[in-house]
Amino acid sequence: MEELKKATNNYDETLIIGQGGFGMVYRGFLLDNRIVAIKKSKIAEESQIEQFINESTNSYPMVHSFEYIYHESIASTISWETRLRIAAETTKALSYLHSAASLPIIHRDVKSSNILLDSNYTAEVSDFGASKLVPLDHTQIATLVQGTLGYLDPEYMQTSQLTEKSDVYSFGVVLIELITSEKALSFDRPERERSLASYFLSFFKNNRLFEVLEKHIASEGNVKQLKEVANLASRCLRLKGEDRPTMRDVTSELEGLRNIKKNSWVDGDSNSEETEVTC
Structure with missing residues (x-):
């Protein structure tokens, strides 16, 4: 979690590149200089966890x-x-x-x-x-x-x-x-x-x-x-x-x-x- 916060400058709004039904997508910069998409969940109920997993793009170079x-x-x-x-x-x-x-x-x-x-x-x-x-x-x-x-x-x-x-x-x-x-x-x-x-x-x-x-x-x-x-x-x-x-x-x-x-x-x-x- 700490690495993801650093990668997104603590989820800086200027780094938002998209939004799904269960999370915001940020452009992130990893320590090895890779640029990735990082989705931060906004899940309110446990029943939504599976849907967030389906929606998530994982972290890959985008x-x-x-x-x-x-x-x-x-x-x-x-x-x-x-x-x-x-x-x-x-x-x-x-x-x-x-x-x-x-x-x-x-x-x-x-x-x-x-x-x-x-x-x-x-x-x-x-x-x-x-x-x-x-x-x-x-x-x-x-x-x-x-x-x-x-x-x-x-x-x-x-x-x-x-x-x-x-x-x-x-x-x-x-x-x-x-x-x-x-x-x-x-x-x-x-x-x-x-x-x-x-x-x-x-x-x-x-x-x-x-x-x-x-x-x-x-x-x-x-x-x-x-x-x-x-x-x-x-x-x-x-x-x-x-x-x-x-x-x-x-x-x-x-x-x-x-x-x-x-x-x-x-x-x-x-x-x-x-x-x-x-x-």
């Missing part, structure tokens, strides 16, 4: 959360290639939970603050306090709705039936954050634009995609690639879960885009072709 890109001075320094890699690394982790774990796991709280980045912007999914194991003979489970406004699957909110596609919806919102550098929910925006998902889909359907993209990445020459990612995000955000791609499919598409040489995507005229909408 510098900041994905929300870091909201800062205007930072957003312009993160290239499209790096953003695409962050997205692919996140989906690999979620795809593993859904398809490769011995029992499928639904994260249930996929959001930008639960994606941690190290100094090289390598992504790692954290905070499993809300996650649910799915019995092998089930495709969905009935549960009290839990998650974060702005990321919550509308179908899950209406039916209380949690499926893997609920994570897909939430990741769709994260993907939009990556290409716009905007928050999923912001009361600083006009009322009609507070939900980033609705705001983005409105512009996307009306072939106004480049009005909402982060200006820096929109000028990097990856026009067709950006359209492909925007189209993928729109499919993740479909109202019916059965109409959304699986996380494995999302991973495959993102990896495919990463493997295509940048030069093959260059499209000098961003208005020369309409954006294909498949919502």
Whole structure:
């Protein structure tokens, strides 16, 4: 405990990088100069201990959360290639939970603050306090709705039936954050634009995609690639879960885009072709 206090300068508020349901996450500096994420519990009842353990990320080398890109001075320094890699690394982790774990796991709280980045912007999914194991003979489970406004699957909110596609919806919102550098929910925006998902889909359907993209990445020459990612995000955000791609499919598409040489995507005229909408 003493070492953790020293690592966080006695839990200095300026070192807070995120918050879970049962604890605050701090950037910590160990004696061997490693930078780690340290979660300090705020457990009030013994019954919450197991949930805190599920939620905890342990101490591993991480510098900041994905929300870091909201800062205007930072957003312009993160290239499209790096953003695409962050997205692919996140989906690999979620795809593993859904398809490769011995029992499928639904994260249930996929959001930008639960994606941690190290100094090289390598992504790692954290905070499993809300996650649910799915019995092998089930495709969905009935549960009290839990998650974060702005990321919550509308179908899950209406039916209380949690499926893997609920994570897909939430990741769709994260993907939009990556290409716009905007928050999923912001009361600083006009009322009609507070939900980033609705705001983005409105512009996307009306072939106004480049009005909402982060200006820096929109000028990097990856026009067709950006359209492909925007189209993928729109499919993740479909109202019916059965109409959304699986996380494995999302991973495959993102990896495919990463493997295509940048030069093959260059499209000098961003208005020369309409954006294909498949919502």
